[in-house]
Amino acid sequence: MATATAPSASSARLAARQHILPLDWEEEQTLANFETGGQPENALALQELRALLAAPGHAALYLWGDAGSGKSHLLWAACQTQRQQGRWALLLAPHLPPSAWPDIQDVLAQPAGGLLAADDVHALHAWQQDWLFGLYNAARSAGLGFVASGNAAPAMLPLRADLRTRLGWGLALRLHAPDDAIRAHVLQRLAHSRGYSLSPELLHYMLTHLSRDLSHLTTLMAALDRYALAMQRPATVPLLKSLLAEQPQLLQPAAPG
Incomplete structure (x- = not known):
């Protein structure tokens, strides 16, 4: 009968590399850790969102901007804030099936x-547009707050006309993506929460060669953190390149501008 042998250190590291799943590493998204970056428009959006959450009845707010500008962060944080205060809150999105609506x-x-x-909302399917139209009217009648996000101003959205009109009834504010200084601050804060610092070389590489979307960068940092632990090496540019060579699905090129 063959005797089982313990896996070698190299095979153990290989197994660890094959199970790097960045699913639980991101810090919680809250209103307090939303970085306005000194941008007046972003600060105003945060201020108006806080005011809406404090309102006793119906109020509406629409936030729009490019990917990575923090729209999803604010909506998720707003719902969490309401739930923590014992209030009802629900966040809908295009990927959710009918059973979630x-x-x-x-x-x-x-x-x-x-x-x-x-x-x-710019990505809503036709049936979801129909459903959201009815839900908006119901929220207004029930005295619920309503917050939505998209990639363009309400009038420019590829939606049914009456839903575009509803989204434009409240205040519509544009969000701007964080600049390099803010992105560096957020990434360094995430590293510090894990007990280490990102070197200037690694920060520079991440900010100039990878996606400008903070949500993607934090997911990538999660993978790098696990990879460094599996390989028992510090997080460096060569180690990041090695990770991306093994898991190219993590790679997104930096967007222009």
């Missing part, structure tokens, strides 16, 4: 002061 009567039954949010 509430009935109009369910929304009408919620106490005033809750929140209905819809992320990436």
